[in-house]
Amino acid sequence: MIEIKNVSKIYDGNIVALQDINLRFKEGELIILKGVSGSGKSTILSLIAGLSKPTLGEITVDKKKISKLPDHFAASYRRDNIGIVFQKYNLIPTLSVTENVLLPLFPLNLPRELMKEKSSNVLQKFSIEHKANVIVKNLSGGEQQRVAIARANINDPKIILADEPTANLDEKLSLEFIEILRELKSKKRTIIIATHDPLFFDLDIVDRTVSIEHGKLL
Amino acid sequence: MNKINFYLLEYAYAYIKRNKNKNIFIVTVFTLLVALLSSVFFITTTVEHEMKERISYKPDIVVQAYKAGMQSSVDSALLDKLLEINGISSGHLRVEGTYDFRAKNRLFYLYGVAPFEDQEDPFIEQVLQNEALNSSQMLVSDSVKESMHQAYYDKYFNFIKPDGSLQKVFIKKSFPVHKRIELQNLILLDQDTLRKIFGYSENEGSDIALSVANKNELDFITSKIRLMLPNAKVVSKNDLNVMYEKLFDYDSGVFLSLFVIAIFTFFIIIYDKANGLSSEEKREIGILKAIGWRVEDVLHAKFYEAAIISFFSFFTGLLIAFVYVFIFKAPLLGEIFMHNTLLDIHTFNLDFYLELSYTLLIFLLSVPVYIAATLIPSWRVATLDADEVMR
Numbered sequence: 001m002i003e004i005k006n007v008s009k010i011y012d013g014n015i016v017a018l019q020d021i022n023l024r025f026k027e028g029e030l031i032i033l034k035g036v037s038g039s040g041k042s043t044i045l046s047l048i049a050g051l052s053k054p055t056l057g058e059i060t061v062d063k064k065k066i067s068k069l070p071d072h073f074a075a076s077y078r079r080d081n082i083g084i085v086f087q088k089y090n091l092i093p094t095l096s097v098t099e100n101v102l103l104p105l106f107p108l109n110l111p112r113e114l115m116k117e118k119s120s121n122v123l124q125k126f127s128i129e130h131k132a133n134v135i136v137k138n139l140s141g142g143e144q145q146r147v148a149i150a151r152a153n154i155n156d157p158k159i160i161l162a163d164e165p166t167a168n169l170d171e172k173l174s175l176e177f178i179e180i181l182r183e184l185k186s187k188k189r190t191i192i193i194a195t196h197d198p199l200f201f202d203l204d205i206v207d208r209t210v211s212i213e214h215g216k217l218l
Numbered sequence: 219m220n221k222i223n224f225y226l227l228e229y230a231y232a233y234i235k236r237n238k239n240k241n242i243f244i245v246t247v248f249t250l251l252v253a254l255l256s257s258v259f260f261i262t263t264t265v266e267h268e269m270k271e272r273i274s275y276k277p278d279i280v281v282q283a284y285k286a287g288m289q290s291s292v293d294s295a296l297l298d299k300l301l302e303i304n305g306i307s308s309g310h311l312r313v314e315g316t317y318d319f320r321a322k323n324r325l326f327y328l329y330g331v332a333p334f335e336d337q338e339d340p341f342i343e344q345v346l347q348n349e350a351l352n353s354s355q356m357l358v359s360d361s362v363k364e365s366m367h368q369a370y371y372d373k374y375f376n377f378i379k380p381d382g383s384l385q386k387v388f389i390k391k392s393f394p395v396h397k398r399i400e401l402q403n404l405i406l407l408d409q410d411t412l413r414k415i416f417g418y419s420e421n422e423g424s425d426i427a428l429s430v431a432n433k434n435e436l437d438f439i440t441s442k443i444r445l446m447l448p449n450a451k452v453v454s455k456n457d458l459n460v461m462y463e464k465l466f467d468y469d470s471g472v473f474l475s476l477f478v479i480a481i482f483t484f485f486i487i488i489y490d491k492a493n494g495l496s497s498e499e500k501r502e503i504g505i506l507k508a509i510g511w512r513v514e515d516v517l518h519a520k521f522y523e524a525a526i527i528s529f530f531s532f533f534t535g536l537l538i539a540f541v542y543v544f545i546f547k548a549p550l551l552g553e554i555f556m557h558n559t560l561l562d563i564h565t566f567n568l569d570f571y572l573e574l575s576y577t578l579l580i581f582l583l584s585v586p587v588y589i590a591a592t593l594i595p596s597w598r599v600a601t602l603d604a605d606e607v608m609r
Contacts, residue, residue, distance in 0.1 A: 043605070051603060051604045053603070075515075078508070082510075086505075090508070092502065092505070094236045095232055103509060106511075107223065107518070115225075151509065
């Protein structure tokens, strides 16, 4: 379970991104964070991922205080628990699909066979195995997103954070992404999606929609 | 960081390839820097090594007589006087000197050999082995023989004595000088015959060679002889060492090298720092952190990246210097560095000789500096919050 208690985030001393936010996400829930650009959706995702620390308040994930974790442990926490799908995919354009997908595991120095097995499984799961050796910059937008999703799932994370995942996709590819979400939800993953795409709002798989405006919950 | 992580190594290599232009520039400058400095050090250390070896064949002390500021012959009576000095174990009168071979505009080095006399120089000792010379014979280097041949002296040569008469000496045999290039002008002939060529009387020689029993007393004995013979020129092995080092201007070479290394290294660092980390590079570090890399992991990959570039450049530079100095015999740079006319680079073999301390010095002043210059900006970025990738 993810708990956000009285969290505020202020950038550069005066830019208020979040103001006294209180939220709870149960395990296996699919939540939509809804709001216009700059409303604070991505900041919530980044705080849950431990990429930044709240100025005030506290965040706990499975009773662990994420907001107090030193950088070293925050990285390990992300690697073991979090999968992030970025708006612009954030892939390394000159690496192959397999290399991009395995990137989170590189520091672990696992045996080659195990790495191969992991990449093969995840590429198959997200139907991108036929492009395994293709350099990422040569893929279409939809394919790149599949790679990004595959990378986010390489560690089989409990929590998946997606930031504007359909912002760069056409409708067909957006629907494909929703199918992927459906599958992930069926595996009891906690999924939090920051979006202003109306496509998500009435989906049957969505448990809750949280609206944010100017850093405050509505 | 105690085990090689090949995934990070591959990632670092891919990163270098991605920033091809910048890295080619750095590798080129780095390689040239190491090649230049290594060449200078290879030349200086090798020549110094060869010079020390040559000096080791010289007598402990050489005494030359001077009259009115001009070198003159020495008398055997002086040798007897010098042998009375405590600490001098042995000595002999030497007959040697240069002879101007005008036909080929070349100076021959004539060295008089007395029967049953031991030679200080092992090379001359070896050449004379089983070669008894009579008064009308000489042994010449292959190079001297070739010069004589070009002037149509195939079997003998007529040396012109001071009184204008000729001294005919037959070429008994020629010998290769191999690595002793400085002896390529050498002619070995009977000492008495050489006395006639130089116009010396029976008891005269060109100088006196002395051996000292206790080498620690060399300077003391040398100064004693100087006091005893104020008109003579007294040169010890120690003096030769000092003189050659001064001639070679060794210290200024080292300082010049350090100066050059500092300029180039700073150039690389400044280039890197001026560019800092591009927004792309910062973003990439942010992505890596977002997907679970720790600061150490980022630095580990960056270390590999810097190590690949710096080690590759260092060893390529070293290899270039090796080929340039020891295979091509340092054209241009050798002549520039050995600008002093008393030291002719062409008389040195430049055989491979490695002074590890200088190679280590170049390594320490380049590789760790470059690695640090790569790691520091990356560490700065990696320790910042990575949430920018989400914004």
